[in-house]
Amino acid sequence: MLISEIDLVSPVSLQECLKLLSDKSIDQRLIAGGTDAAVRMKEGKWRPEVWINIKGLHELRYISEKDGAIHIGPLTTHTDIIRHTLLQKKADVLVEAAREVGATQMQNMGTIGGNIGTASPAGDTIPALYVLGAVIELRSITSVRLVPIEEFFIGPGKTILKKKEMITNIIIPPQKANEFGIFQKLGPRKAQSISIVNVAISLLMGKDRKCLGGKIAFGAVAPTIIRAKKCEALLTQQPLIDEMIQNIGKIAWKEVMPITDGRATAAYRRDMASSLLERGLYRLLRRWENDGEK
Incomplete structure (x- = not known):
């Protein structure tokens, strides 16, 4: 099937779009920015009979x-x-x-x-x-x-x-005044690459580097995004001094479940997950001490 042979419809309202989606007799798929769609179509994937273009649904x-x-x-x-x-x-x-x-x-x-x-x-x-x-x-x-x-x-x-x-x-939910987040990514090329490993961290901070609660989520190290629950449990155990941060990083190495593919080995992804988490925690603490804790 050529790309030119695929029909495109552009609903003018959400209600019209939902009505189009309700027609189960047609193989159709939504398209908005199209940044992923173009790549998948070139790979021979994502070839519906009809694309529903929702870019204009302001x-x-x-x-x-x-x-x-x-x-x-x-x-x-x-x-x-x-x-x-x-x-x-x-x-x-x-x-x-x-x-x-x-x-x-x-x-x-x-x-x-x-x-x-x-x-x-x-x-x-x-x-x-x-x-x-x-x-x-x-x-x-x-x-x-x-x-x-x-x-x-x-x-x-x-x-x-x-x-x-x-x-x-x-x-x-909006972050609290003493809640800070950070995102760390490792890719083969700056800015335009798919992540080899990424991690998001959110910490609720108290005084003297005491963490009152936190969440950690890794990408590209499992079939879906994973919450690092074991690492999270350690966040509130003791103040986030160097030794504690390094211990949390070691737990991350064990908690992620990466695979080897064309972009990186499983062992490399484990090492990088640990390093990214440590680096992210240090960055968050510096931000808290410079901007948050008064």
Whole structure:
């Protein structure tokens, strides 16, 4: 099948889009920024009968705060995220992750909904959403359901999203004043590479390097993003002095479950996961001591 033989329809409203999705007789797929779609089509994958182009649905491109939560529309671009002051103040780890999504052109075109929907274990924004406790709103023509992000992914490129559904909202609780996040990524080339390993960290800090709670999520080291629960359990045991941080890094080496592929060996990924976590914790502590703790 040639790309030119594939039909494209462009609904003018969310309701029209959901109505199109409800037609189970047609093999169809949503397209927004298209940054992943072009690559997959060249690989001979993602060849539906009909592409539903949702790029023009401006009602799905927004960032707002209401009812004690931050709401992000799925057509919000990575550039939108990077530039938005609300997210810079109350979801800093997501802003850092968006900065690592390819080059500027990719950030301008790519959407957060597309990054989630592609369900790549190496997706940069997904670990950040894990540590922020994001909830995904899935909508069909007849129903709406809210799914915690950790329940959304079931394997590489696989989610619980039904064919008649689409992502319509990403909901995250705002960070507290003493909560800081960071995103670390290792790729073969600066800025434009798929992650070999990435990690998102969020810490709730008290005085004297005492961590009151924290979350750690790794990407590209398992079939889906993983929460490093054993590492998280150590965060609050003692103040985060050098020895404690190094011990947490060693636990990360054991907790991740990477594979060997064309980009890196499993052993290398384990080593880098440990190093990235240590480096991220040190960066967060410096930020807390310089900007947060008064």
